[in-house]
Amino acid sequence: MPSTAPLRRTALAVVAALALALTFLQPPAPAAAGTATQFAAASGRVQCAGLTCRYYFSQARTAKMKTTLDAREWTASAALQIICFRIPHKVVAGACVLAFSWVYDRARAELVNAYEMGGCLVVQARVSLRRSVTFASAPPSDSRCF
Numbered sequence: 001m002p003s004t005a006p007l008r009r010t011a012l013a014v015v016a017a018l019a020l021a022l023t024f025l026q027p028p029a030p031a032a033a034g035t036a037t038q039f040a041a042a043s044g045r046v047q048c049a050g051l052t053c054r055y056y057f058s059q060a061r062t063a064k065m066k067t068t069l070d071a072r073e074w075t076a077s078a079a080l081q082i083i084c085f086r087i088p089h090k091v092v093a094g095a096c097v098l099a100f101s102w103v104y105d106r107a108r109a110e111l112v113n114a115y116e117m118g119g120c121l122v123v124q125a126r127v128s129l130r131r132s133v134t135f136a137s138a139p140p141s142d143s144r145c146f
Helices: 005-025 035-043 059-071 076-086 090-117
Strands: 044-049 052-057 120-126 133-138
Touching: 052 059, 052 090, 059 076, 059 090, 059 120, 076 090, 076 120, 090 120, 090 133
Parallel strands: none
Antiparallel strands: 044 052, 052 120, 120 133
16 A cells, blocks of 8 residues: 555645745735734844745844753744744744644754854745745844844
8 A cells, every 4th residue: 555645745735835825915914013023123034025935033033942942852842832933924934834844853953053153043935835934044144134
């Protein structure tokens, strides 16, 4: 009997791509009394172009996430709460939550890399059937990393 894992993975990718597409097509919601905007300004920056958005956590937030996860022994649920739930941009946050279960190891590696070089963790979401959510690390010299 053939394995259903590739089919399941493809189905999850299609669901993630559809959710991203629907979210990108919606007009942005107004900020609630400045709280989400204030958090975004203090914790990171959003850069969107076409059907791709990137969220750059600040250097301070990246370091705090790393030390917090070290204290919590790097459980996936703690990492999901600390990384995805803290992104104020709903497109990137939603995509992060949808994809986190199969990219957790990559997110962890990039967070450690960003911390070690004194840079920023970057979460990228794009409408795509393959790799719709990726994690990267930006060096401290990147203008979007502050």
